[in-house]
Amino acid sequence: MSNEKYLARIKKLLRLAKGTSSPEEAMNAMAKAQAYMRKYGVSESDVELSEIREAAxxxxxxxxxxxxxxxxxxxxxxxxxxxxxxxxxxxxxS
Known part of the structure; x- marks a missing residue:
């Protein structure tokens, strides 16, 4: 799985964990996101900072x-x- 794909999946799971009204669904989404972050060696701040691109x-x-x-x-x-x-x-x- 490429960097972009797993970062997109982690972002989606984190959004689901923060935005759902069901505590069980939020807990499952957060657990999956954390498992992916451990598996691929990224932190939550790495995921958030992945949105930043070069600017001039x-x-x-x-x-x-x-x-x-x-x-x-x-x-x-x-x-x-x-x-x-x-x-x-x-x-x-001039």
């Missing part, structure tokens, strides 16, 4: 000639908190 910004919201210090700090904070990489590139605008 078209530019800073100002006419600054360089990236503001706060933006560098924010990028550093996000990278450390989420274990991602950030690339800041620029070009001159």
């Amino acid at each position: 910004s078209t530019g800073a919201p100002s006419d600054a000639r360089s990236v503001p210090r706060y933006m560098h700090g924010l990028c550093t904070l996000v990278c450390r908190a989420f274990g991602v990489e950030c690339y800041i590139g620029g070009r001159w605008r």
Whole structure:
């Protein structure tokens, strides 16, 4: 089973566990989701973070000639908190 397939199955089971009105059905769905997570070595946060994809910004919201210090700090904070990489590139605008 591919990564996408088992992640989709785990997500579906977790949604069912949180959204059903039957306690027995919720318990069974959560148990199955946890069994899949153990089997494939993923955590609940891995499942939640699998929704995140790469994103790009078209530019800073100002006419600054360089990236503001706060933006560098924010990028550093996000990278450390989420274990991602950030690339800041620029070009001159006239």
